[in-house]
Every structure is written in structure tokens, then in C-alpha cells.
Amino acid sequence: MAYDLQLKNVGKVYDNGTPAVIDFNLDVEKGEFIAFLGPSGCGKSTTLRMISGFETVTTGDLLIRGQRVNDQPPEKRPTSMIFQNYALFPHMNVRQNVRFGLEVKGLPKVEADRKVDGILDKLGLLDISEMATSRLSGGQRQRIALARSLVVEPDILLLDEPLGALDANLRKSIQNELKLLQRDLGITFVFVTHAQSEALALSDRIIVMNAGRVEQISPPRELYTRPTTEFVARFIGSNTIIPGTVRTTEGQTITLDTAFGAISGTNRIEVAHSQGEKMSIVLPAEAVELLPAETDEDTLRQSFGANIIPCRIERLQVIGHIMQMLVRLENGETINTEGHVDKYRGRLTVGASAYVAWHSGGATMIA
Ligand SMILES: Nc1ncnc2c1ncn2[C@@H]1O[C@H](COP(=O)(O)OP(=O)(O)OP(=O)(O)O)[C@@H](O)[C@H]1O
Numbered sequence: 001m002a003y004d005l006q007l008k009n010v011g012k013v014y015d016n017g018t019p020a021v022i023d024f025n026l027d028v029e030k031g032e033f034i035a036f037l038g039p040s041g042c043g044k045s046t047t048l049r050m051i052s053g054f055e056t057v058t059t060g061d062l063l064i065r066g067q068r069v070n071d072q073p074p075e076k077r078p079t080s081m082i083f084q085n086y087a088l089f090p091h092m093n094v095r096q097n098v099r100f101g102l103e104v105k106g107l108p109k110v111e112a113d114r115k116v117d118g119i120l121d122k123l124g125l126l127d128i129s130e131m132a133t134s135r136l137s138g139g140q141r142q143r144i145a146l147a148r149s150l151v152v153e154p155d156i157l158l159l160d161e162p163l164g165a166l167d168a169n170l171r172k173s174i175q176n177e178l179k180l181l182q183r184d185l186g187i188t189f190v191f192v193t194h195a196q197s198e199a200l201a202l203s204d205r206i207i208v209m210n211a212g213r214v215e216q217i218s219p220p221r222e223l224y225t226r227p228t229t230e231f232v233a234r235f236i237g238s239n240t241i242i243p244g245t246v247r248t249t250e251g252q253t254i255t256l257d258t259a260f261g262a263i264s265g266t267n268r269i270e271v272a273h274s275q276g277e278k279m280s281i282v283l284p285a286e287a288v289e290l291l292p293a294e295t296d297e298d299t300l301r302q303s304f305g306a307n308i309i310p311c312r313i314e315r316l317q318v319i320g321h322i323m324q325m326l327v328r329l330e331n332g333e334t335i336n337t338e339g340h341v342d343k344y345r346g347r348l349t350v351g352a353s354a355y356v357a358w359h360s361g362g363a364t365m366i367a
Pocket residue numbers: 014015016018019020038039040041042043044045046047194
């Protein structure tokens with residue numbers, strides 16, 4: 001398999017001794033949309049800057065299309081970078097800003113004009129091509145930054161929080177544009193963000209980082225429903241984590257002894273676990289069902305086995321077609337659950353007793 005981008009045991013220690021990135025491994029296929037997601041200071045930007053060449057690699061190897069590029073300066077790499085503040089030249093108009101990279105490369109005028117016109121057209125900027133960038137809106141400036149990065153026809157586009165400066169509505173519409181553009185161009189995008197909704201909406205795969213290390217690499221849905229570490233379970237989505245010790249293992253299903261009795265979930269990683277070992281069950285909000293206290297207990301057990309916990313309904317909130325529900329368990333802990341409004345409307349009352357229940361397959365075990 002030929003990869004567009006590979007990081008092999010890549011590490012970065014800054015001169016002041018800060019270990020910003022530790023043993024980072026990743027293979028990216030051509031045309032993938034990859035997001036680095038994590039809290040402030042986890043090493044996302046440092047990793048992106050190492051890929052672009054603006055930061056040196058301390059250990060490991062960085063390969064673009066199979067070529068080791070550790071020692072190549074940014075302008076020699078087939079990458080383009082968009083910064084959060086766009087870094088446009090205020091004294092140049094839109095066309096001059098977009099043209100700049102081609103002039104640096106010494107492209108003949110006719111060819112440069114053709115490429116600039118092509119990308120301005122693609123991004124809907126032809127009408128404002130003679131305007132000064134300082135007079136334009138955030139969304140327009142963002143599009144110019146995009147045009148300037150794409151006009152040099154990079155193999156990989158690197159985007160460092162490119163939508164961070166935009167308001168929520170504009171952000172949403174530019175997200176859609178970005179995704180369509182990426183599909184259309186078929187080039188690899190590597191995107192840095194600390195907004196999980198953005199990463200979940202845009203990416204083919206998300207790399208969750210924590211304190212310089214990779215926590216999990218997964219497609220959005222899998223990350224959401226199958227977190228593999230406690231950090232990811234707390235960082236992504238809305239999960240309840242119930243600790244316990246292993247009672248039995250049957251194939252991929254593990255049953256734990258917990259404060260709520262023997263409850264079970266699915267072990268995603270093929271690692272054997274022995275009786276008595278400490279593990280936790282992660283319950284994504286969407287995997288937990290809420291059932292009125294009147295529900296027949298035999299029916300409940302047939303459907304959910306032992307994965308049933310009595311609770312009291314504390315809050316019901318309808319958002320669009322989703323009912324979000326908050327319940328309190330007997331030990332005082334709360335669980336978030338959600339489901340389609342048609343399933344729940346009229347069946348539940350705030351303050352009433354109920355059960356939360358789940359199928360083992362919807363819950364994930366973490367060690
Ligand atoms: N030039 C530098 N010199 C020394 N330490 C640095 C430098 N740049 C970043 N760091 C440190 O490296 C670590 C990772 O920083 P980095 O900017 O890559 O994180 P990040 O995940 O992109 O954070 P943010 O979302 O806030 O930009 C942090 O501890 C940061 O303080």
C-alpha cells in the first residue's frame with residue numbers, strides 16, 4: 001500500500017525540554033480527511049508543523065508518498081498549510097494573495113494566471129478578486145486562504161484550526177464547503193481542531209491526542225460508540241463509565257461485578273481479561289434505553305439480560321427529533337441517555353421511577 005503520509009515513531013522535544021509529541025504512528029491514504037483532536041497543549045499543532053516542515057522532528061521518520069522528508073524545508077515538501085489567522089498579506093488584493101505562492105515558485109505568467117483564475121472560480125472569488133483583503137468578511141478571508149493554499153496544487157493540505165475565528169453559523173456552512181471541496185479535489189487533508197463536533201462532521205478518521213500521545217485512531221462513528229480508553233470516553237460524546245471487576249468472559253462479552261450488580265458489555269480489543277481484573281463499562285448515551293417502571297420485568301430481562309438499573313427521571317429535553325434524558329441512579333450518580341423523540345414522547349414523566357437498560361453489544365469495555 002502506498003501511503004500519502006506516514007509518521008513512524010515520531011517524537012518532538014522542544015529546546016526547553018518540553019516533550020510535545022511522543023511516539024506518534026500514523027499511515028494516511030491518499031484522499032483521506034484526517035483530524036487531530038485533543039485538548040489545548042496535547043501536541044496537535046506541533047505534529048502538523050512537523051508534517052509541514054515548520055518544526056523539526058526530534059525522533060522517528062516522517063514520510064510523504066514514501067519519501068523521508070525529515071530534513072526537507074517546507075517549500076520543498078508537497079504540502080500547503082492554512083493557519084488559524086489565515087496570514088493573508090494586507091497590502092495585496094485577493095488575486096495577488098492567491099498568486100503569491102506561484103510567483104515564489106517562478107511559474108510563467110500565463111500559466112500562473114490560468115491557475116489563479118481556475119481556483120478563484122472554483123471558490124467563488126472571481127467577483128472580488130481585485131479587492132483588498134482587509135475589506136472582506138471572515139468567511140471570504142477564509143476562502144482566500146484556502147485558494148492560496150490550493151493554487152500550488154499540494155498533495156497534502158494542512159489546516160490548523162482554520163475555522164476557529166468564524167462564528168457558529170458560518171463555521172457550519174464552511175465545514176460543508178470544505179468537505180465537498182476535499183472530495184472534489186481528492187487530495188489528503190490533515191486538520192487540527194479542539195472542537196469534537198467539527199472533527200466528527202468532517203473526517204474519515206480522527207486521531208485523539210492526549211499529553212503528546214495518540215489515544216485512539218478511529219472513524220468518527222466508531223470513536224463515538226467504541227472509545228478504547230477512559231480519556232476518549234470522557235472527551236468524546238456523552239458516556240457513562242461504570243467501574244468494576246471481571247466476573248466472566250464469554251467471547252467478546254465481558255460481565256463485571258459493579259455497584260449495580262453483574263452487568264456486561266463488549267470487549268472491542270482482542271485482549272484476554274482474567275477474573276478479578278479491574279475494568280470499566282462505557283455506556284454511550286445513545287446505547288442506553290429508558291423504560292417506564294411499569295415495564296414487565298421478565299420482558300426486560302429477556303431483552304437486556306442483567307443490564308438493567310433502576311433510576312429516577314430527572315430531566316427530559318427535546319432537541320429537534322432527539323429526546324435527551326437525564327436520570328439519577330440509587331447511588332446518586334447520573335446517566336445521560338438519548339433517543340428518537342417518537343420512541344419516548346408521552347411515555348415518561350420527570351420525577352417518575354424508571355429503568356435504564358442496554359444491550360451488551362452497545363456498551364464497550366475499557367481496561
Ligand atoms: N515553540 C515552543 N517551545 C516550547 N514548547 C512549546 C512550543 N510550542 C509548543 N510548545 C509546548 O508543546 C506542547 C504542545 O503544544 P501544541 O501547540 O502542539 O499543542 P496543541 O494541541 O496544538 O494546543 P493548542 O490547541 O492550544 O494549539 C505544549 O506543552 C506547549 O506548551
